[in-house]
Amino acid sequence: MIDLLRSWLDERYQLNSFLEWARHKTVPVHRWTVFYYTGGVCLFLFLVQIATGILLLMYYRVGAESSYESVRFITSQVEYGWLMRSVHSWSANLLILFVLVHMLSIYFMRAYRSPRELSWVSGCFLLGIMMAFGFSGYLLPWNELAYFATKVGTDIVGQLPIVGGWLLKLVRGGEEVTGATLSRFFGLHVAILPAAASGLIGLHLLFVQVQGMSHGEDAKKHMPFFPNFVLRDLTLWLVVLNVICVLAVFFPWELGLKADALKSAPAGIKPEWYFLSQYQLLKVLPAKILFIPGELWGIGMFSAVGALALLLPFWEPRLPKSGRERLLTILGAGGLAAAAALTLWGHLS
Amino acid sequence: MNRSLALALVLAGCLLPGSVRAESKNQCVVCHAALDARQQAIVRAFQQDIHLQKGLGCHSCHGGNPAQADMGEAMDPEAGFVGAPKPSEIPAFCGKCHSQVESMKRYNPGLPVDQERKYWTSRHGTRLKAGDEQVATCASCHTAHAILPPNDPRSTVYAKNVHATCGKCHSDPKRMKPYGLPTDQDAKYKGSVHGRALLERGDTAAPACNDCHGNHGATPPGVADISLTCGQCHPANMELFSKSPMAPKWQQKHYHACATCHNHHDVAHPDSGLFDPEQGVCRKCHRPQDAGARTAGELRGMLDGMQSDFQAAEAGLKLAEEKGMDVAGGWDVLQEAKQAFFQARTEVHTFSTAAVKGKADPGVAAAQKAAALGLKAVQEFRWRRIWLGLATLIITFMVVALYLKIRDLES
Numbered sequence: 001m002i003d004l005l006r007s008w009l010d011e012r013y014q015l016n017s018f019l020e021w022a023r024h025k026t027v028p029v030h031r032w033t034v035f036y037y038t039g040g041v042c043l044f045l046f047l048v049q050i051a052t053g054i055l056l057l058m059y060y061r062v063g064a065e066s067s068y069e070s071v072r073f074i075t076s077q078v079e080y081g082w083l084m085r086s087v088h089s090w091s092a093n094l095l096i097l098f099v100l101v102h103m104l105s106i107y108f109m110r111a112y113r114s115p116r117e118l119s120w121v122s123g124c125f126l127l128g129i130m131m132a133f134g135f136s137g138y139l140l141p142w143n144e145l146a147y148f149a150t151k152v153g154t155d156i157v158g159q160l161p162i163v164g165g166w167l168l169k170l171v172r173g174g175e176e177v178t179g180a181t182l183s184r185f186f187g188l189h190v191a192i193l194p195a196a197a198s199g200l201i202g203l204h205l206l207f208v209q210v211q212g213m214s215h216g217e218d219a220k221k222h223m224p225f226f227p228n229f230v231l232r233d234l235t236l237w238l239v240v241l242n243v244i245c246v247l248a249v250f251f252p253w254e255l256g257l258k259a260d261a262l263k264s265a266p267a268g269i270k271p272e273w274y275f276l277s278q279y280q281l282l283k284v285l286p287a288k289i290l291f292i293p294g295e296l297w298g299i300g301m302f303s304a305v306g307a308l309a310l311l312l313p314f315w316e317p318r319l320p321k322s323g324r325e326r327l328l329t330i331l332g333a334g335g336l337a338a339a340a341a342l343t344l345w346g347h348l349s
Numbered sequence: 350m351n352r353s354l355a356l357a358l359v360l361a362g363c364l365l366p367g368s369v370r371a372e373s374k375n376q377c378v379v380c381h382a383a384l385d386a387r388q389q390a391i392v393r394a395f396q397q398d399i400h401l402q403k404g405l406g407c408h409s410c411h412g413g414n415p416a417q418a419d420m421g422e423a424m425d426p427e428a429g430f431v432g433a434p435k436p437s438e439i440p441a442f443c444g445k446c447h448s449q450v451e452s453m454k455r456y457n458p459g460l461p462v463d464q465e466r467k468y469w470t471s472r473h474g475t476r477l478k479a480g481d482e483q484v485a486t487c488a489s490c491h492t493a494h495a496i497l498p499p500n501d502p503r504s505t506v507y508a509k510n511v512h513a514t515c516g517k518c519h520s521d522p523k524r525m526k527p528y529g530l531p532t533d534q535d536a537k538y539k540g541s542v543h544g545r546a547l548l549e550r551g552d553t554a555a556p557a558c559n560d561c562h563g564n565h566g567a568t569p570p571g572v573a574d575i576s577l578t579c580g581q582c583h584p585a586n587m588e589l590f591s592k593s594p595m596a597p598k599w600q601q602k603h604y605h606a607c608a609t610c611h612n613h614h615d616v617a618h619p620d621s622g623l624f625d626p627e628q629g630v631c632r633k634c635h636r637p638q639d640a641g642a643r644t645a646g647e648l649r650g651m652l653d654g655m656q657s658d659f660q661a662a663e664a665g666l667k668l669a670e671e672k673g674m675d676v677a678g679g680w681d682v683l684q685e686a687k688q689a690f691f692q693a694r695t696e697v698h699t700f701s702t703a704a705v706k707g708k709a710d711p712g713v714a715a716a717q718k719a720a721a722l723g724l725k726a727v728q729e730f731r732w733r734r735i736w737l738g739l740a741t742l743i744i745t746f747m748v749v750a751l752y753l754k755i756r757d758l759e760s
Contacts, residue, residue: 076675228758235751242744249737252673 025212027229028219035105036213038098040233041240045095046201048244049133050194052088056081060140062186064179067142068258075255086248092134094244096274099127107312107332110325111214117313119207122200124310129197134272136189142182147259148269150185151177156282159295176261270346277339278302280346305335375415376423377407394495397503403456410442437477439486440465467566474566483524490514509547511557512538534558537615556582579607589698609633619694621652647702655690655709658716662686665723672730679722686715 009015027036059078061070074081103123106112112120139150154177158168173180216222223229271279281301285294308315319327378395381388395401400409408415413430417423424430434442444465446452453460464487468474473484490506497504505514516535518524525532538544538558546555561578580587590596590606599606610623610630623629626642629649635641662683669676689712696705 072675072677076678082675223759228755231751231755231758235748235755238744238748238751242741245737245740249733250673252675255675255677 022226023224025209025225026216026222027213027225028216029221029223030215030219032105032109032215035102035109036229037233037236038102038105039208041098041236042095042102043201043205044237044240045091045098046197048091048241049088049095052084052091053190053194055084056088057190062140062183064142064182064259067140067182068255071141071143071255075252082252083248086251086253087244089253090244090247090251092137093272093274094240096127096130096134099123099130100274103127104332104336106214108329109214110328112313113317114313116207116211116214119204119211120313121310122204122207124306126197126200126204128306129193129200131274133189133193133197134274136185136193138272139177139182139185140189141255142259143256144259144263144266145256145269147177147261148265149271150181151265152269152279153271153275154181156295156299159293159299161296178261273343273347276346277342280342280349283346283349375406376418377411377413377415379418380420380423391494394492398494398496399498400496405456410445436482436486437480439488440468440474440477443487464565467563470566471563483527485518489518506559508553508557509551511559512544512548515558534614537613541612541614541616542618543616579611583607585695586698589695593699593701595700621649621656624649624652624697644700644702648697648700648705651702651705651709652694652697655693655712655716658713658720659683659686659690662716662720662723665720665727667723669723669726669730672727674726674730676723676726679719679726682715682722683719686712686719688712689715 006015027033056074059070059074059081061067071085075085076082078084106120106123135150135153139146154168154171157171158164160167169175171181171184172178173184270276278298282295282298285298287294289297316324316328378392382392395407406415407413408429411431411433412428413424414422414428417428422428424432431442446456447460448462448465450462453462468487469478473486476484477486492505497507499506499508501507502509504510512535519530520532520535522532539548543556546552547557560582577587587606596606599609611617611619624631624645626632626635626637626646626649629645631642631645635645662679666676666679666683669679689708693705693709693712696708699705
């Protein structure tokens with residue numbers, strides 16, 4: 001029966017040639033092979049997000065008068081609703097963490113170099129999309145923390161010269177964070193971003209499959225992709241799934257109080273950890289630097305670092321070869337240390 | 350041109366701070382600030398006085414001419430100087446403006462103008478009229494030169510400061526001896542449910558002395574019944590009591606409606622102990638085995654039952670919450686129970702067990718439902734951990750199996 005189905009599919013979709021390719025696909029084995037698994041974990045966590053997101057969507061009702069109530073209903077009345085919400089939230093945080101670890105490993109392994117420039121660029125866009133997922137999803141429960149975090153976060157957009165005011169209205173759907181903002185963020189979170197992420201992930205995986213893993217030519221040893229690497233991937237996915245379950249049971253994601261625009265912001269309000277370094281930098285910058293608002297300097301710095309990171313594979317080969325590796329390592333380690341220090345500072349302040 | 354100049358001067362004057370305006374033109378301040386410590390204290394105190402803030406000066410009350418440097422001319426009776434009033438003159442002295450609608454409209458249209466009239470009807474006022482100058486007048490409570498609005502926390506008549514202001518005289522045995530009045534009211538009030546709410550919790554909705562005794566026309570004497578005073582804030586209790594079978598009997602015996610059970614100044618937090626047949630207030634009239642004592646016992650049983658149901662539900666919900674469970678629905682139900690119990694406690698003023706039961710039963714049911722929700726949440730919490738343990742076991746088993754498979758493949 002299986003042979004019949006296989007030949008049926010092969011006649012139409014050249015299944016055998018695909019299986020042949022998969023049989024011969026290998027993964028280089030070296031001291032940094034462990035970082036190859038981080039990409040797989042990102043993919044797994046993205047799948048968890050899609051699955052739990054769809055389940056949450058069955059009960060979630062967007063609107064200033066219904067979002068909070070529906071999330072409360074999910075966590076208190078729906079069977080395993082609490083689990084789905086906690087898994088969705090914890091998995092989102094782990095996803096951004098693993099995307100960052102994955103990108104840092106690519107950076108330090110110099111795996112972005114030719115011919116893998118577009119893998120890096122698509123990865124950068126994916127990081128941006130994941131952060132946009134985080135920012136838009138944070139508002140959806142319409143609780144106090146989410147409301148004020150979104151207000152502060154979107155205020156930054158309004159600081160941009162010339163287009164700031166227009167962009168702020170576009171993002172918020174008006175002057176203030178209201179139900180209109182919630183609808184926009186919901187649309188972004190469940191339609192636009194998933195479509196963009198799925199397309200880019202497909203492209204990213206296609207690039208990796210066509211070009212193979214980096215450092216393949218330098219490695220002395222290789223392992224078969226199927227089943228050896230896939231089974232290892234699966235093992236790690238199971239461990240990550242278990243970690244998420246433990247986090248969801250022991251630290252269920254709190255809902256807090258419903259958003260109230262007339263209330264003052266709760267003391268010590270902070271964004272999620274992956275926005276904390278940027279937030280802290282904006283907080284400590286002076287009000288004016290050379291007649292230009294400090295916040296604009298901050299936004300300029302983020303944009304410059306983002307652009308430099310995105311175009312890394314194109315400007316990096318132009319650096320003088322002598323001392324280039326050392327300079328790149330210092331740049332990466334310094335940037336990482338600065339971001340970690342700012343995050344810690346933001347967390348403690 | 351002259352009108353423009355005058356307008357410009359008025360505007361410039363308005364822009365100056367009050368104290369500067371007053372001091373720059375006020376010879377009273379110049380001279381009195383150079384006199385003895387008492388006079389200097391008056392000048393200092395007046396800097397924060399509401400009258401100065403409203404643009405009034407020393408001469409507005411005391412008359413005279415503050416623009417004159419010469420003392421004789423500044424304090425010339427012919428220029429209207431009246432000096433410091435005697436205690437018996439103070440109500441009329443303040444009433445010059447505070448009893449005049451036209452005057453008060455200029456400075457504070459919201460302020461009543463009947464304080465002086467009320468004062469003369471009060472115990473303080475009637476005694477003052479009879480020649481007793483030891484009683485309180487306006488300045489005794491409001492101070493003479495550091496008068497602040499009652500909503501200013503620094504004011505002597507701010508809600509939290511009233512007990513100390515009244516207590517200044519009423520807690521002084523020497524001052525109260527001629528009147529045969531007790532001096533423990535302030536101490537009793539501070540320990541009362543009202544005093545603790547206001548002074549310890551800062552709940553300014555809780556009554557101070559003036560809320561029961563009146564601000565200027567101190568309520569006793571003249572009030573028909575104490576319940577009329579208590580009923581201002583507790584109308585439902587008053588109405589239920591006045592319709593109860595107890596009301597006519599208490600009238601016959603000349604009992605004070607509320608104070609007989611709840612006391613005057615040391616009003617305790619009412620609990621079921623009030624109905625204890627052995628220790629409660631009912632024993633004042635009822636013998637331990639009579640029908641009234643039996644009713645009291647039944648009422649106490651109901652109140653205790655409500656309390657214990659409520660506390661059990663609250664403890665269960667708190668426990669569930671401490672474990673990270675979402676029990677918002679349980680708190681909503683418990684709030685319904687609280688509301689019902691509140692109504693049942695009010696209903697005890699009917700002294701009818703059936704009426705109290707009618708209000709308490711829905712509350713008991715709600716409290717039991719909330720307790721069940723709390724218990725269910727705690728049980729679910731335990732199940733979550735058990736399921737997590739099972740899932741971890743299965744995942745660990747799968748991980749080990751995969752590891753063995755990989756090792757087998759690579760050997």
